Amino acid sequence: EVQLVESGGGLVQPGGSLRLSCAASGFTVSSNYMSWVRQAPGKGLEWVSVIYSGGSTYYADSVKGRFTISRDNSKNTLYLQMNSLRAEDTAVYYCARVGGTPLGSNDYWGQGTLVTVSS
Amino acid sequence: DVVMTQSPLSLPVTLGQPASISCRSSQSLVYSDGNTYLNWFQQRPGQSPRRLIYKVSNRDSGVPDRFSGSGSGTDFTLKISRVEAEDVGVYYCMQGTHWPRLTFGGGTKVEIK
Numbered sequence: 001e002v003q004l005v006e007s008g009g010g011l012v013q014p015g016g017s018l019r020l021s022c023a024a025s026g027f028t029v030s031s032n033y034m035s036w037v038r039q040a041p042g043k044g045l046e047w048v049s050v051i052y053s054g055g056s057t058y059y060a061d062s063v064k065g066r067f068t069i070s071r072d073n074s075k076n077t078l079y080l081q082m083n084s085l086r087a088e089d090t091a092v093y094y095c096a097r098v099g100g101t102p103l104g105s106n107d108y109w110g111q112g113t114l115v116t117v118s119s
Numbered sequence: 120d121v122v123m124t125q126s127p128l129s130l131p132v133t134l135g136q137p138a139s140i141s142c143r144s145s146q147s148l149v150y151s152d153g154n155t156y157l158n159w160f161q162q163r164p165g166q167s168p169r170r171l172i173y174k175v176s177n178r179d180s181g182v183p184d185r186f187s188g189s190g191s192g193t194d195f196t197l198k199i200s201r202v203e204a205e206d207v208g209v210y211y212c213m214q215g216t217h218w219p220r221l222t223f224g225g226g227t228k229v230e231i232k
Contacts, residue, residue, distance in 0.1 A: 035221070037168075037221075044209075044211065044223055044224070044225050044226045045160075045162075045168060045211055045213075045223040045226075046223070047220065047221040047222065047223070050218075050219045050221075052219075058219040058220070060220070094167060094168070098213075098215070098221060099158075099170065099173060099215075100156055100157075100158035100170065100173040100174065100213065100215040101156055101215030101216075101218045101221070102150050102152060102154070102156060102215070102216070102218065103218065105173055105174070107158075107170040107173070107179070109167045109168055109169070110167065111167055112167055
């Protein structure tokens with residue numbers, strides 16, 4: 001059974017940093033493309049970033065230059081380093097293998113971790 | 120980026136009655152391989168999103184057959200033939216054709232009248 005478990009969320013001041021982790025089981029992170037998707041309180045879903053099996057990374061314009069996606073193959077874990085955080089980054093962050101693309105159909109989501117940016 | 124527009128925003132439905140949600144994309148979702156990567160997700164209150172439909176009309180494993188997807192090009196529809204209480208939640212369409220930048224519709228909230 002595939003499980004994705006996020007951690008690392010919490011309260012941080014504007015301008016601060018936070019690193020989110022996503023531990024995978026039943027599934028090999030390095031062999032798949034993995035995304036972070038966020039959801040601001042009461043709002044819809046927003047794709048944030050993706051890392052492909054070959055290591056290529058892409059970001060939404062709203063986080064480019066501030067967020068970095070990475071993975072540790074030995075730990076089968078995905079990360080999202082978030083710097084220069086803003087109030088508008090407040091959201092539940094989901095780790096996901098978002099299927100339904102030309103690269104694959106399997107679709108897995110974690111339970112999410114809440115990031116609150118506030119003074 | 121491809122913009123996904125859903126309607127209606129809110130959909131009050133009587134139990135046992137049908138429901139229909141529309142999703143339109145700002146660009147064609149037909150990929151070079153001939154497939155159309157349009158997906159539908161359900162998000163129940165307090166839960167993570169769960170995919171229901173992929174490539175326009177293919178139901179995911181365990182999804183009741185009262186859910187169906189249709190459409191082509193830029194216009195797509197999710198239908199629930201007979202709404203049940205467990206169907207309450209927010210439904211999102213998502214395009215995967217124009218990867219890596221995945222985009223979601225704004226969501227449609229289904230509630231019981």
